[in-house]
Amino acid sequence: MALMTGPRSPFTQLVTRRQVRGITAAAIVLAVLTGLVAWFAGSDDRALDEACGGALAADEVRTVLGDREMDVTSSAQGTFGDGRDTSLAVRCEAIAEGRGRVRVTIAGAPRPRAEYGTGELPTAVPAHDTLPVPIGHGWSGVLATDNARQGDPGDGKATAAVLLDCARGGRSLLITVETALGGATLDDPATRPSFVRTATATAQRADDRWGCGARLGTPVRGVGLPVNKDEYEPLLGATGTCAAVPTAARSAVSTARETARARAPREICALGARDGAPRYRLDAYYGPYAEDARAQYTRNDGEGVTPAEKPAGRLGQSAYWAGADCPGGAPRALYLIRADDADGEARARPDLGYERTALSAFAARSAEDHGCAAPDTP
Structure with missing residues (x-):
C-alpha cells in the first residue's frame, strides 16, 4: 500500500512488523511538522518505543504489562505550535494478550472552540459513584476508577490523567492513561502507583517532546484509593x-x-x-x-x-x-x-x-x- 500525503489531508498506512522499523520515525516527524495524521501498528519493541509520537513511557508500559509480546497501535495528528488554538491529538495503545492493555491519549489545549463539548475530551472521572483522588507529588492530576472494591467487576481498571500547564500562552497538554489489568486490584496500595507512573512518565516525555516547559512533579511513591459512595x-x-x-x-x-x-x-x-x-x-x-x-x-x-x-x-x-x-x-x-x-x-x-x-x-x-x-x- 502506497504512502499518500497532501496539505491538510490525513494519510494512513497499514504496515507489517518489519515495515514499522523503516517508516515510523519519518512518519512521526512529518506529522509534527505538517499537522497530518500518522498511524502505525506492530508488535515489536521499536513500535512501543516510538508510539504516541515518541512520547509514550515505554519502560513503564513494559513494567505494567510484563515481559510479553504486545500489539501496538499509534496515531499522531495535528500540531502544538505558537498559535492560540492547538490541534495536537495523539493516541496509542499496547495490548498484551492474557495480561491487559494500556491506552494513552495526549491532547493539546486550548482546542478550537468547535471541538469542545463533543464528548471527546477524556474526563478521567468515569463513574458517578466514586470520586477521583489527586495524584499529588507536585502533579496536577487524578486517578479514577469505576469501582475501587476488591473483587468487583471494575477492579483492575483505572484512568490516570495529568494536566501540564505550559510555560507560556495559556497552553496545556492533557495526558490520559486508561489501564486494564487482569488479576490486579486497586485495593492493593502497591498496585495503584503503577497505574499512575505511566501517565506521569509520559507527561515528562511529552513536556520535552512538544516544548511545553511545565512545572513537573516528583516520582509517585503512593496514591490514594478513589472514594466510594458509602465512604462518607x-x-x-x-x-x-x-x-x-x-x-x-x-x-x-x-x-x-x-x-x-x-x-x-x-x-x-x-x-x-x-x-x-x-x-x-x-x-x-x-x-x-x-x-x-x-x-x-x-x-x-x-x-x-x-x-x-x-x-x-x-x-x-x-x-x-x-x-x-x-x-x-x-x-x-x-x-x-x-x-x-x-x-x-x-x-x-x-x-x-x-x-x-x-x-x-x-x-x-x-x-x-x-x-x-x-x-x-x-
Whole structure:
C-alpha cells in the first residue's frame, strides 16, 4: 500500500512488523511538522518505543504489562505550535494478550472552540459513584476508577490523567492513561502507583517532546484509593475538597465525601444527609476541563443564560455556577453546585440560599489552592 500525503489531508498506512522499523520515525516527524495524521501498528519493541509520537513511557508500559509480546497501535495528528488554538491529538495503545492493555491519549489545549463539548475530551472521572483522588507529588492530576472494591467487576481498571500547564500562552497538554489489568486490584496500595507512573512518565516525555516547559512533579511513591459512595464522614471538620463548606439544617446536609486537597484539574465534594444519602454535588473544573464543561452548555437548548455566557449565575431549579480567573492565561476555572438526589428533597424544594453559600465557600477554597483570583459568585 502506497504512502499518500497532501496539505491538510490525513494519510494512513497499514504496515507489517518489519515495515514499522523503516517508516515510523519519518512518519512521526512529518506529522509534527505538517499537522497530518500518522498511524502505525506492530508488535515489536521499536513500535512501543516510538508510539504516541515518541512520547509514550515505554519502560513503564513494559513494567505494567510484563515481559510479553504486545500489539501496538499509534496515531499522531495535528500540531502544538505558537498559535492560540492547538490541534495536537495523539493516541496509542499496547495490548498484551492474557495480561491487559494500556491506552494513552495526549491532547493539546486550548482546542478550537468547535471541538469542545463533543464528548471527546477524556474526563478521567468515569463513574458517578466514586470520586477521583489527586495524584499529588507536585502533579496536577487524578486517578479514577469505576469501582475501587476488591473483587468487583471494575477492579483492575483505572484512568490516570495529568494536566501540564505550559510555560507560556495559556497552553496545556492533557495526558490520559486508561489501564486494564487482569488479576490486579486497586485495593492493593502497591498496585495503584503503577497505574499512575505511566501517565506521569509520559507527561515528562511529552513536556520535552512538544516544548511545553511545565512545572513537573516528583516520582509517585503512593496514591490514594478513589472514594466510594458509602465512604462518607461528618461535614463538620472536613479538611479536603469539602473544607469550609457549611452544613444545612433545612436541606439535611451533614455528611460529605471528599478527597485530599491538592493541585488537581478536577475536584469534587459530595454532600449528603446523616445516613449519607446524596443531597448536593460540588465540582471544580480547571484548564481544558473547564472549557469543555462550558461548551456542554452551549449545546443544550432552552437553558437560558449559561456558564458559557456569564461568569456566574443560576441554572434551572437547583444549580448555580461560579468562575475565577487563573494565572498564566489559563482558561477561567468553573465551579458548579447541583442537586444530587434525583427526585428527592433537594431537587423538589431547593434551598437556594444554602446552595449559593456552599458554592461560594467551595469555590473560594479551591481557587485559592490553585492560585486563581477570588471567584465571581451568584
